[in-house]
Amino acid sequence: MFDAPAPAIVDRMLAAQQHAANQFGLRATGQRVWGYRGRTLSGAAGPHWLRVVCAEAGAEGGKLWNGPSTSRALPSSVPRPDLYRIRDWTTDAYAYRAELYAFAPDPIVSPRPVLDEDPGLPEAWWKDMGAALEVLAEVPPPTDREALREEYLRRVIPQFTGHQVDAVTWTTAHGDLHYGNVTRGPHIVDWEGWGRAPYGYDAATLYLFALLVPETAARIRTELAPVLDRPEARTGLLTVCAQILQAQDRVDFYGELAGPVREQLAHL
Known part of the structure; x- marks a missing residue:
């Protein structure tokens, strides 16, 4: 969704993604979907989708951090990939959360938030x-x-x-x-x-x-x-x-x- 962040952030988040995949007994495939300024990194992991979110140590928590986990209480008739498991860990400087989702079988409508052409949705x-x-x-x-x-x-x-x-x-x-x-x-x-x-x-x-x-x-x-x-x-x-x-x-x-x-x- 966003461009890759600075190289130091890329290296740190890739290491976090690998750590999360190991925790779940999976292998990250190398697919990378970056969030704003590298705050999140998502990609396929085996048959699942793995999302890693990062915050400075002590700044984790709050609305954005807990949004995916609390959304599990919403009605099942709102279509969204199931969130299976969550793992949290911290280092001296950063806190991380890994979220393991069902892999949505269909592609996103657009690589950008806005439409540049008719997506042909039925x-x-x-x-x-x-x-x-x-x-x-x-x-x-x-x-x-x-x-x-x-x-x-x-x-x-x-x-x-x-x-x-x-x-x-x-x-x-x-x-x-x-x-x-x-x-x-x-x-x-x-x-x-x-x-x-x-x-x-x-x-x-x-x-x-x-x-x-x-x-x-x-x-x-x-x-x-x-x-x-x-x-x-x-x-x-x-x-x-x-x-x-x-x-x-x-x-x-x-x-x-x-x-x-x-x-x-x-x-x-």
Whole structure:
């Protein structure tokens, strides 16, 4: 998903990946999927998928660290690879967690979070994804997990979109539902940031992250209309717009989306 980090981080994380594979009695195949700045390293290990996450010693724990393990309590009808086992260990400077997953049999939809071309997803895919989002939204929002804080969205929405925020309808969301985190199954992966978010936030992410392919975005807007047409979804849409515009100068694909997002804001 991200480029490889600095060589020293690469060496350290590869050693951690090998240690984790040994703990599980498996062999890492050499496939490497890097997280942001090398904080995570994932790849195949035998018939499974192995993810290693790292933090400075003493800084482990918290929402992102425990997101995948706590997501196991979500309904099984939300399609995601099973998390089988977890191993924690520390060194003098770093803490590590290894998570062993079932291997999703289908590839991710896009190597980037945004769509650069029509992925050709069938109608059944959207039906299944819509059903999964509906089930997830019906889960009572957890009190100890916030995908987004209310004070954050009330600050960034007016600042970056020019719109105001009225009452917020809160639901449970994946929190990072882009096209690099969904497979053609569909399965939804990377649950570290799940929690409370404005209604429609996940659907808005799928829609707005497709704006570089206008015909596909129009189709997605239709497929997700049962969510996005509801008045309470407006805050979820505005939140994703604000996040894109806030980060447009720091993240390339957000910069690419900024123009189409401004066009969307003119219609909200």
